[in-house]
Amino acid sequence: MEIMSASFSRFSRACLIxxxxxxxxxxxLFAQQSPVYxxxxxxxSLGARLDDNxxxxxxxxxxxxxxYALLAGNSELVLSLSKIQNFDVISFLNEGTIxxxxxxxxxxxxxxxxxxxxxIAQQNLTAKVTKINVGPTEAKYVKFSFSVANSxxxxxxxxxxxxNLTVATTALAGAVDGKDxxxxxxxxxxxxxxEGPPEEGPPPNLPDPPPFVFVPLLSE
Numbered sequence: 708m709e710i711m712s713a714s715f716s717r718f719s720r721a722c723l724i725x726x727x728x729x730x731x732x733x734x735x736l737f738a739q740q741s742p743v744y745x746x747x748x749x750x751x752s753l754g755a756r757l758d759d760n761x762x763x764x765x766x767x768x769x770x771x772x773x774x775y776a777l778l779a780g781n782s783e784l785v786l787s788l789s790k791i792q793n794f795d796v797i798s799f800l801n802e803g804t805i806x807x808x809x810x811x812x813x814x815x816x817x818x819x820x821x822x823x824x825x826x827i828a829q830q831n832l833t834a835k836v837t838k839i840n841v842g843p844t845e846a847k848y849v850k851f852s853f854s855v856a857n858s859x860x861x862x863x864x865x866x867x868x869x870x871n872l873t874v875a876t877t878a879l880a881g882a883v884d885g886k887d888x889x890x891x892x893x894x895x896x897x898x899x900x901x902e903g904p905p906e907e908g909p910p911p912n913l914p915d916p917p918p919f920v921f922v923p924l925l926s927e
Contacts, residue, residue, distance in 0.1 A: 748788055781853065783850060783851065796840055803858070804853075811825060811850040
């Protein structure tokens with residue numbers, strides 16, 4: 708019985724050490740391979756602002772049920788980020804609007820009609836979710852020039868710092884499919900919301916830990 712007990716004890720310790728090695732290796736691989744999902748920089752709570760008070764409440768607040776009307780003709784919106792940011796994708800929900808959008812950028816504040824804006828993209832407005840690849844690029848100010856043939860509404864403006872939009876696109880599509888009538892059909896003015904201080908940015912990425920190996924020592 709004592710021999711069996713000693714053998715079982717050594718076997719248990721070996722199993723525990725092996726499990727610890729596998730768990731540590733798995734966590735390290737997960738940390739290296741997990742995707743970094745996009746962060747929306749166009750948020751009122753992060754210090755972003757729009758030149759139209761109603762637009763900033765409807766488009767950059769955390770209220771997905773608010774929409775902003777785009778009437779037939781030409782119109783412009785200027786988005787001011789909290790600071791110069793790197794980004795590569797812009798998107799927004801679109802309900803019924805037909806036309807085009809032109810994206811221009813600047814690192815300094817300009818009048819909307821200024822010729823110093825740098826145009827980086829132009830494309831048709833697509834149904835449900837309009838996504839525009841613009842980067843990688845950097846800017847503090849982003850100008851949206853709309854040329855609308857058929858009026859509609861837009862919502863949930865987003866400026867993403869990475870092209871990995873798996874989570875973001877799914878959330879946008881779900882918001883439109885489930886709330887079409889509620890989100891875009893009422894036409895009511897958005898209410899003013901209180902401004903708050905910009906949130907702190909994410910902490911800097913830390914370097915990956917060096918690889919390590921456990922060497923089990925089994926005593927007799």
